[in-house]
Amino acid sequence: MIHEAPASLPLALLLIFGAAKLMAEICERVKQPGIIGEILAGVILGPSLLNWVQPNQVIAALAEMGAMFLLFRVGLEVKASELFRLGRTALLVALLGVVFPFLVGVVIFRLHGYDVAASLFVGAAMVATSVGITAQVLASRGLLAKPASRVILAAAVIDDVLGLIVLTFVSSFAAQRVNILGLVFTAGLAAGFTFVIARF
Numbered sequence: 001m002i003h004e005a006p007a008s009l010p011l012a013l014l015l016i017f018g019a020a021k022l023m024a025e026i027c028e029r030v031k032q033p034g035i036i037g038e039i040l041a042g043v044i045l046g047p048s049l050l051n052w053v054q055p056n057q058v059i060a061a062l063a064e065m066g067a068m069f070l071l072f073r074v075g076l077e078v079k080a081s082e083l084f085r086l087g088r089t090a091l092l093v094a095l096l097g098v099v100f101p102f103l104v105g106v107v108i109f110r111l112h113g114y115d116v117a118a119s120l121f122v123g124a125a126m127v128a129t130s131v132g133i134t135a136q137v138l139a140s141r142g143l144l145a146k147p148a149s150r151v152i153l154a155a156a157v158i159d160d161v162l163g164l165i166v167l168t169f170v171s172s173f174a175a176q177r178v179n180i181l182g183l184v185f186t187a188g189l190a191a192g193f194t195f196v197i198a199r200f
Contacts, residue, residue: 006131009058010027012053013062014051014057015045015052015053015058016041016042016045016059017172019041019044019045020037020038020041020042022037022041022180023037023038023040023134024036024037024038024041027040033136033137033140033141034140035133035137035140036137039133055117059166067132070132070135070136071135071198072130086150086151086154089151089191090151090154090155090158091155091158093151093152093154093155094154094155094156094158094159094162094182095162097127097155097159098127098162100157101123101126101127102123102124102126102127103123104123104126105119105122105123105124105125105126106119106120106122106123107119107124108122109123117127117170117173117174120170120173120174121170121174123170124163124166124170126169127159127162127166127167128163129159129160129163130156131156131157131160133151134152134153134156135153135156138152138153148198161187161190163184164190165183165186165187165190168182168183168186169183
């Protein structure tokens with residue numbers, strides 16, 4: 001097991017990068033996006049399986065920087081304003097991508113005997129998406145310029161906004177104090193930020 005001592009950090013990074021590269025190569029050999037292998041490498045090395053690498057502040061910071069660079073790279077290839085021109089189609093896809101997983105998660109957990117709060121949290125977790133991973137998969141296939149890919153990316157961005165609203169509602173419900181004003185403020189802030197970014 002690798003601990004958080006400074007001397008172990010280079011070894012942890014070596015394992016992370018080496019395993020990610022190896023698994024990405026394996027996935028690409030079987031005609032799958034390399035990022036799937038990179039995710040699997042993290043699952044294998046982390047606490048879920050081998051527990052060779054423990055999460056710490058340094059690794060978390062590097063992971064966040066990696067996600068930022070990934071999104072920056074995608075942003076260079078796709079303009080947000082072009083995504084939002086798809087309008088109604090992307091919105092419909094996003095709504096279905098939020099409502100259907102949310103309801104499925106809630107219903108399945110309720111059928112297994114979990115309480116309403118736990119079921120709502122699972123439904124909210126099912127709503128979560130990743131623009132970065134979605135874009136990386138499309139980019140690895142050379143599909144970013146396709147109309148369908150732009151619909152998917154635009155819907156993923158809208159999903160993030162809707163997912164934030166759902167999570168805010170579920171958290172308020174679990175605390176037994178649903179703040180309608182807070183929900184409206186969160187929705188307006190998220191939608192306003194997305195709209196401003198899309199204009200540039």
